[in-house]
Amino acid sequence: MATPVPLRSDFDTNTHRQAARRSRDASQTRRLLAQATIYEGGTRSDAAKVGDVTRQIVRDWVVRFNAEGLDGLLDRKSPGAPSRLGPDERQALAGKLEAGPIPAVDGVVRWRLVDLAQWVFEEFRIPISVQTLSRELRAMGYRKLSARPRHHAQNEFELDAFKKNFLTALAKIAASEAAGKPVEVWFQDEMRVGQKNPITRRWAKRGTRPSAPRDQRTASAYLFGAICPKRGAGAALVMPRCDTHAMACHLAEISRNVASGAHAVVLLDQAGWHMTPKLPIPHNITLMPLPPKAPELNPVENLWQFIRDNWLSNRIFQSYDDILDHACRAWRNIEAQPWRIMSIEMRQWAHGF
Structure with missing residues (x-):
């Protein structure tokens, strides 16, 4: 013994x-x-x-x-079996993921776990199940995420140059048009709200397919929204259409919400009703167009997604007035949460943090 x-x-x-x-x-x-x-x-x-x-x-x-x-x-968690992949294999796998598949060569337009498991075997002669490979990828910090759409004709160099030079351009406006006043950065955009309403993801039991109401009627309105992320402030109007008159009314609304004694630089896309010389621009506002085909530079797009997901989707609007009521209520909800506006809208390249 x-x-x-x-x-x-x-x-x-x-x-x-x-x-x-x-x-x-x-x-x-x-x-x-x-x-x-x-x-x-x-x-x-x-x-x-x-x-x-x-x-x-x-x-x-x-x-x-x-x-x-x-x-x-104390109870201890079992360390389990050692990883099948070493540092070299993980580095090669990460490079394969970052590069993405070549459809003509790999036969797929996105990597699946089964494709990557096959590649690992062919490259290193290491048999690995898709479940084990999934755990390996998660341990490496990878997740299966929805891809952000990007315009096919987007100029990435122009986007990088805009972000790099933005603070310099802001300083020039502060010294000229703002005449030494404090400068606020605002972002502006429009969102269509109508009876053809999107359906969002929802929690449900695995193996089921939840349903949601979907309307095929076409009544709609446009929510013109602008936000100042640093202050968590916003200004919005609901208009029947997008045109120069609607944009003029919205600029006037933004002008009323700019802090007293400050000057606003409003960043917006290059839609025709934004850039027309017929558009009256208030004295305390300077418009700065974003690069073309670059909606990801406008954080209001993220705000629209949040508003749709939480207050506007999965609904049936009975009438045009019903659309107006819900659009106004949704904007009031987000205006009542300035901390959320700051969280969604702040950008390092625009605010220098």
Whole structure:
């Protein structure tokens, strides 16, 4: 038989029973009471009866306790089998993911786990299941995410140049048109709200397909919205159509919401009703067009998505007035949450943080 392992001498029965009363881990409590029996002069067999285990397991507890103290009696998560992929294989897999598939060569337009598992086998002769590969990818920080749409004719260099030079352009406006006044950065955009309403994702049991109402009628209105992320402020109008008159009314509304004594630089896309020389521009506003085909530079797009997902989708609008009521209510909801506007809309390239 194995030689008995003595318990460490810096603990005793009292410390063990007090620790057992404080413990919130049932397994640790059982082990503490079993060892308290030994400190009281009981045998290993007595401790095994208290712990409802064999004497060999009591010996294992003692070895862990002597090495680590009370923490050694806590349950531990099994480390599991070692990873099938080493650092070199993970680096190559990450490069394959970042590069994406070549449809003519790989036969797919997006990587599936089964495709990547096949590639790992062909490249390294390592057989790996899709479940194991999924855990490996998650451990590497990858998730299966929805892709952000990008215009096919977008000039990425123009986008980078705009963001890089934005603060310099803002400083020039502050020194000229703003005449030394504080400058606020605003973003402006429009969203159609109508009876042909989108359907959003929703929680449901796996294997089912939840339903949501969908209208085929075409009545609609346009929510003109602008926000100042730094202040968490906004200004909006609901208009029947997008044209120069509607945009003029919206600029007047933004002008009224600019902080007293400040000048607003309003960033907006290059829609015709934004750029027309017929558009009257208030004295405390300067318009700055965003690069063409670059909606991702306008954070109001993210705000529209949040508003649709939470207050406008999955609804049937009975009439045009019903559309107006819901659009106005949705904007009031977001205006009442300035911290959310700041969270969704702040951009490092625009605010210099």
